[in-house]
Amino acid sequence: xxxxxxxTIIVTGAAMGLGLAAAESLASKGADITLVDYNEEALxxxxxxxxxxxxxxxxxxxxxxxxxxxxxxxxxxxxxxxFGKVDGLYNNAGIEGKQASLVDYDINVFKKVIDxxxxxxxxxxxxxxxxLQKNGGGRIVNVASVGGIRGVxxxxxxxxxxxxxxxxxxxAALEYGKYNILTNAIAPGAILTPMVxxxxxxxxxxxxxxxxxxxxxHNPTRKLGDPKDVGNLVAYLLSDENGYVSxxxxxxxxxxxxxx
Ligand code: NAD
Numbered sequence: 639x640x641x642x643x644x645x646t647i648i649v650t651g652a653a654m655g656l657g658l659a660a661a662e663s664l665a666s667k668g669a670d671i672t673l674v675d676y677n678e679e680a681l682x683x684x685x686x687x688x689x690x691x692x693x694x695x696x697x698x699x700x701x702x703x704x705x706x707x708x709x710x711x712x713x714x715x716x717x718x719x720x721f722g723k724v725d726g727l728y729n730n731a732g733i734e735g736k737q738a739s740l741v742d743y744d745i746n747v748f749k750k751v752i753d754x755x756x757x758x759x760x761x762x763x764x765x766x767x768x769x770l771q772k773n774g775g776g777r778i779v780n781v782a783s784v785g786g787i788r789g790v791x792x793x794x795x796x797x798x799x800x801x802x803x804x805x806x807x808x809x810a811a812l813e814y815g816k817y818n819i820l821t822n823a824i825a826p827g828a829i830l831t832p833m834v835x836x837x838x839x840x841x842x843x844x845x846x847x848x849x850x851x852x853x854x855x856h857n858p859t860r861k862l863g864d865p866k867d868v869g870n871l872v873a874y875l876l877s878d879e880n881g882y883v884s885x886x887x888x889x890x891x892x893x894x895x896x897x898x
Contacts, residue, residue: 641667641668642664642667642668642669642873642876642877643667643668643669644668645668645669645670645725645726646669646670646671646672646717646721646722646723646724646725646726647664647669647670647671647672647724647725647726647727647728647876648671648672648674648713648714648717648724648726648727648728648762648766649661649664649671649672649673649674649728649730650674650675650702650704650713650727650728650729650730650731650758650762651674651675651704651730651731651732651781652671652673652674652675652681652684652730653673653675653677653680653681653683653684654677654680654684654831654832655831655832655833655865656730656781656826656829656831656865656868656869657673657675657728657730657731658684658865659831659865659866659868659869660728660730660868660869660872660873661673661684661688661869662688662691662692662866662869663866663869663870663872663873664728664869664872664873664876665688665691665692665695665697666692667873667877668694668695669695670695670696670697670698670721671688671695671696671697671698672697672698672699672700672713672716672717672720672721672724673685673688673697673698673699673700674699674700674701674702674704674713674731675699675701675702675731676701676702676703676704676731678701681699681701682699685697685699696721698716698717698720698721700712700713700716700717703754704731704754704758704759704761704762705750705753705754705757705758705761707757707761710758710761710762710764710765711761711765714765714766714769718769723769723772723773724766724769724770724773724776725770725773725776725777725876726770726776726777726778726779726876727762727763727766727776727777727778727779728779728781728872728876729758729759729762729763729778729779729780729781730779730781731754731758732754732755732758732759732781732799733750733751733754733755733833734751734793734796734833734836734837735747735748735750735751735793735795735796736840737792737793737837737840737841738792738794739792740794743794743795747795748794748795751795751796751798751799752795752798752799755796755799755800755802755803756799756802756803756806759780759781759803759806760806762778762780763778763780763806763810763821766778767810767814767819770814770817770819771814771817771819774818775817775818775819775820776818776819777819777820777821777875777876777877777880778810778819778820778821778822779821779822779823779824779872779875779876780803780806780807780821780822780823780824781803781823781824781826782800782801782803782804782807782823782824782825782887783796783800783825783826784825784826784827784889784891784894784895785797785800785801786800786801786803786804786823786825786887787804787825787887787889787895788895800825803823804823804825804887807821807822807823807885807886807887808885808887810885811884811885811886812885815884815885820875820880820881820882820883820884821884821885822875822883822884822885822886822887822888823886823887823888824868824871824872824875824887824888824889824890825887825888825889825890825891825895826863826868826889826890826891827857827862827863827889827890827891827892827894827895828853828854828857828862828863828891829862829863829864829865829867829868829890830850830862830863830864830865831865834862835850838850838853850862856894856897857891857892857893857894858892858893858894858897859892859893861892863890863891863892867890868890871888871890875888
């Protein structure tokens with residue numbers, strides 16, 4: 639795996655879950671990282687943890703809601719101001735919305751899911767791509783989901799936005815590949831993060847662990863994913879070692895999305 643020494647990567651949704659796991663993986667390889675999240679308290683805690691584990695890396699925190707265009711512009715600007723340049727973006731912040739059938743889906747929740755999962759990812763690419771162009775190229779990893787490849791019962795808004803992330807990823811790869819900007823999406827299955835724990839809580843509030851065990855029993859590997867597995871894949875896709883993978887939506891789900 640390539641060394642990230644001297645590289646600067648922005649991670650959104652960095653305070654916990656898959657964002658924090660990717661930040662750990664990148665920091666362990668020497669990257670300097672801008673940690674972006676709208677949960678300021680959790681963001682500060684994540685920064686302190688990372689600083690004590692990885693003293694050779696520098697960490698900048700920027701509080702931002704990725705659904706607000708000005709705040710996205712600001713996290714990119716602050717990164718360039720602090721580190722002098724940026725080499726990559728892990729465009730990860732996202733929400734699940736509520737579990738509800740298509741007909742009953744609350745339209746306000748639907749619009750919020752679009753603002754964060756779709757427009758948040760779009761703004762991230764819109765503001766980082768010109769900086770990557772100035773810097774001779776770079777890497778972008780957007781976070782879709784298996785819900786960006788297949789349908790997921792009772793998650794219409796989530797599935798719609800994650801399919802949109804897959805689509806925007808393909809377009810970015812087509813339009814900016816000539817600038818040495820490789821853009822991919824990852825499509826995680828169930829990885830045990832706070833978001834997924836909350837989903838099991840909604841499925842079975844009296845016994846979320848039973849819902850988790852039931853879900854895992856259908857996976858070819860009979861387990862849920864570990865955030866570290868995702869962090870390692872993301873680090874590869876963001877590294878110079880990835881010289882030719884672009885425009886792909888890569889499932890990381892123990893093989894489950896291949897099952898009929
Ligand atoms: P999580 O809820 O554990 O963490 C998400 C982080 O993003 C939190 O720190 C939260 O504060 C932040 N965030 C949410 N909305 C934000 C916003 N508008 N602006 C800034 N920060 C915001 O979730 P996770 O499981 O780590 O998921 C991360 C990404 O991975 C999401 O896009 C999610 O859809 C995707 N994903 C996760 C799984 C999984 O199994 N965990 C599966 C498929 C896709």
